[in-house]
Amino acid sequence: MMDASNGSANFEEINSFFDSAPSLKDGEAIKRKVEEFLEGRANRVVCVTSGGTTVPLEQRCVRYIDNFSSGHRGAASTEYFLKAGYAVVFLYRRGTCQPYCRSLPDDPLLECFEVTNGSNVTVNPIHAKTVEGAIIDNHLAVTRGTLLKLPFTTIFEYLQILQLIALSMRSLGPSALFYLAAAVSDFYVPWESMTVHKIQSSSGPLDMRLAQVPKMLSVLRKDWAPLAFCISFKLETDTKILVDKANMALKKYNMDMVVANELLTRKEEVIVVTKGGNVIVQRDKTESGADVEDPLIKLIVDTHSSYITSKQIV
Amino acid sequence: MMDASNGSANFEEINSFFDSAPSLKDGEAIKRKVEEFLEGRANRVVCVTSGGTTVPLEQRCVRYIDNFSSGHRGAASTEYFLKAGYAVVFLYRRGTCQPYCRSLPDDPLLECFEVTNGSNVTVNPIHAKTVEGAIIDNHLAVTRGTLLKLPFTTIFEYLQILQLIALSMRSLGPSALFYLAAAVSDFYVPWESMTVHKIQSSSGPLDMRLAQVPKMLSVLRKDWAPLAFCISFKLETDTKILVDKANMALKKYNMDMVVANELLTRKEEVIVVTKGGNVIVQRDKTESGADVEDPLIKLIVDTHSSYITSKQIV
Numbered sequence: 001m002m003d004a005s006n007g008s009a010n011f012e013e014i015n016s017f018f019d020s021a022p023s024l025k026d027g028e029a030i031k032r033k034v035e036e037f038l039e040g041r042a043n044r045v046v047c048v049t050s051g052g053t054t055v056p057l058e059q060r061c062v063r064y065i066d067n068f069s070s071g072h073r074g075a076a077s078t079e080y081f082l083k084a085g086y087a088v089v090f091l092y093r094r095g096t097c098q099p100y101c102r103s104l105p106d107d108p109l110l111e112c113f114e115v116t117n118g119s120n121v122t123v124n125p126i127h128a129k130t131v132e133g134a135i136i137d138n139h140l141a142v143t144r145g146t147l148l149k150l151p152f153t154t155i156f157e158y159l160q161i162l163q164l165i166a167l168s169m170r171s172l173g174p175s176a177l178f179y180l181a182a183a184v185s186d187f188y189v190p191w192e193s194m195t196v197h198k199i200q201s202s203s204g205p206l207d208m209r210l211a212q213v214p215k216m217l218s219v220l221r222k223d224w225a226p227l228a229f230c231i232s233f234k235l236e237t238d239t240k241i242l243v244d245k246a247n248m249a250l251k252k253y254n255m256d257m258v259v260a261n262e263l264l265t266r267k268e269e270v271i272v273v274t275k276g277g278n279v280i281v282q283r284d285k286t287e288s289g290a291d292v293e294d295p296l297i298k299l300i301v302d303t304h305s306s307y308i309t310s311k312q313i314v
Numbered sequence: 315m316m317d318a319s320n321g322s323a324n325f326e327e328i329n330s331f332f333d334s335a336p337s338l339k340d341g342e343a344i345k346r347k348v349e350e351f352l353e354g355r356a357n358r359v360v361c362v363t364s365g366g367t368t369v370p371l372e373q374r375c376v377r378y379i380d381n382f383s384s385g386h387r388g389a390a391s392t393e394y395f396l397k398a399g400y401a402v403v404f405l406y407r408r409g410t411c412q413p414y415c416r417s418l419p420d421d422p423l424l425e426c427f428e429v430t431n432g433s434n435v436t437v438n439p440i441h442a443k444t445v446e447g448a449i450i451d452n453h454l455a456v457t458r459g460t461l462l463k464l465p466f467t468t469i470f471e472y473l474q475i476l477q478l479i480a481l482s483m484r485s486l487g488p489s490a491l492f493y494l495a496a497a498v499s500d501f502y503v504p505w506e507s508m509t510v511h512k513i514q515s516s517s518g519p520l521d522m523r524l525a526q527v528p529k530m531l532s533v534l535r536k537d538w539a540p541l542a543f544c545i546s547f548k549l550e551t552d553t554k555i556l557v558d559k560a561n562m563a564l565k566k567y568n569m570d571m572v573v574a575n576e577l578l579t580r581k582e583e584v585i586v587v588t589k590g591g592n593v594i595v596q597r598d599k600t601e602s603g604a605d606v607e608d609p610l611i612k613l614i615v616d617t618h619s620s621y622i623t624s625k626q627i628v
Contacts, residue, residue: 208521
């Protein structure tokens with residue numbers, strides 16, 4: 001079987017994607033932030049990606065295609081990685097769920113605070129513990145320098161920043177971990193073929209042809225950070241094809257692990273697919289509020305430990 | 315010129331849109347909320363719509379098309395309508411800007427609060443006034459019963475809830491105002507022709523055909539609330555066609571006013587298009603923090619007053 005991801009075609013596609021992408025705003029400042037965050041770090045570092053990427057349909061963008069993702073998985077996983085002693089680069093979609101904020105309502109400022117005696121603003125006692133926990137834990141992670149947050153919106157920004165992080169983390173060798181939970185667009189409109197102005201609605205149905213986004217996993221694996229431990233995610237709505245698709249991704253992109261999840265049950269269980277076999281990871285149903293990310297990150301941390309040891313022996 | 319919006323074709327399209335849409339979750343509860351909010355109200359009521367609608371591409375939705383809109387215009391306008399004595403039904407896209415929260419940072423809980431002496435959570439003095447203002451003003455509007463907030467996400471939810479609000483506001487006659495600032499999708503995939511599962515990315519480029527969303531403005535005007543004062547919005551990125559498009563919408567849908575705005579200058583000025591002529595409304599550039607919604611809502615309130623008077627004389 002011809003595998004485009006291993007041939008030169010894929011690298012040409014990737015080069016052409018980056019060459020034609022709009023240039024990253026504040027690229028130099030982001031690069032500096034990442035380098036400062038990683039400077040002198042000997043311990044393990046994980047790059048957690050989270051939330052969906054957008055695909056603009058017009059250069060002066062009014063419409064775009066989006067991938068549904070609350071960012072809950074990435075935020076929860078970040079908390080457990082921090083707890084396990086990792087430093088975390090959290091590459092997240094603007095507006096999605098933040099670490100330590102998972103239990104807060106949608107609009108915490110308006111929903112958690114109340115006005116007493118006419119003009120005293122206090123936190124509602126029901127939410128007090130959650131609100132204080134969120135603020136304190138986030139504050140600690142940021143001030144201790146173990147959490148760096150970087151936002152993205154479009155597929156272009158996401159892949160440009162991911163490349164920049166990966167090239168900086170390359171020097172960490174096997175201590176670097178990529179946990180690619182973001183919902184990345186499969187299809188996009190190349191910038192140079194995109195209409196400049198808003199598409200007009202007066203002329204009947206709209207026909208669109210979207211190009212495939214080149215798969216960056218292979219270039220991350222081969223070029224950007226070849227020694228890093230790499231975990232990608234596979235989300236499907238059809239359980240019948242889920243594990244097969246995850247296995248294909250594992251082989252095609254030479255991942256160390258693929259986390260397979262199904263849209264409706266993704267908060268209850270995931271299937272961890274590796275070359276050594278598959279493991280079903282479930283949340284602890286006997287404990288209220290327990291989530292699937294807790295046992296998942298434990299499993300990943302152990303597997304990453306073995307990986308680091310194996311690379312040192314070699 | 316044949317005008318489809320006046321023919322029966324448009325009503326057939328609209329019926330078919332509603333018939334094939336997934337049924338509105340909590341529709342009965344939303345209807346009750348609106349009726350309770352309006353009960354016994356003799357004064358003016360405005361329905362402000364705000365934010366963009368999504369168009370799902372799959373029934374078990376992973377991908378969707380979205381319309382860019384921060385919801386800033388709708389939130390700001392709601393504040394000025396409340397100040398002018400209107401009761402406001404605020405129909406907004408989940409996660410977009412809320413009234414009184416315009417000056418807050420993206421993630422107010424994490425950005426406005428700080429930890430002092432290890433574990434005391436206090437509001438950062440720089441943000442204190444904004445944070446307290448937001449909480450108090452929102453609290454007052456909600457407890458006084460002058461502000462009802464209703465969230466939507468998809469184009470289906472948006473149009474179903476709008477219909478329900480309009481049918482309830484119909485009895486207010488000319489005291490009802492519709493301020494339709496939401497960025498509504500022009501194209502969609504009809505539910506019955508939508509793929510159930512996630513679209514697979516393995517088979518080359520993706521070709522999509524999107525149908526036109528039937529224009530609801532004409533049915534709102536003719537059927538749902540015939541005596542209401544109706545304002546729609548026209549956003550373009552190309553100034554050359556903006557006013558022509560706004561004039562066409564004014565005539566085609568028999569609006570009382572169309573607010574024309576251009577993507578890049580929309581926070582500086584808008585053009586108010588009416589049958590009597592066009593007025594350019596600009597923000598007061600001599601005052602820092604002044605916005606274009608302040609003079610815009612003043613103009614609308616005056617025009618609405620004349621409209622009510624004219625209907626009473628008749």
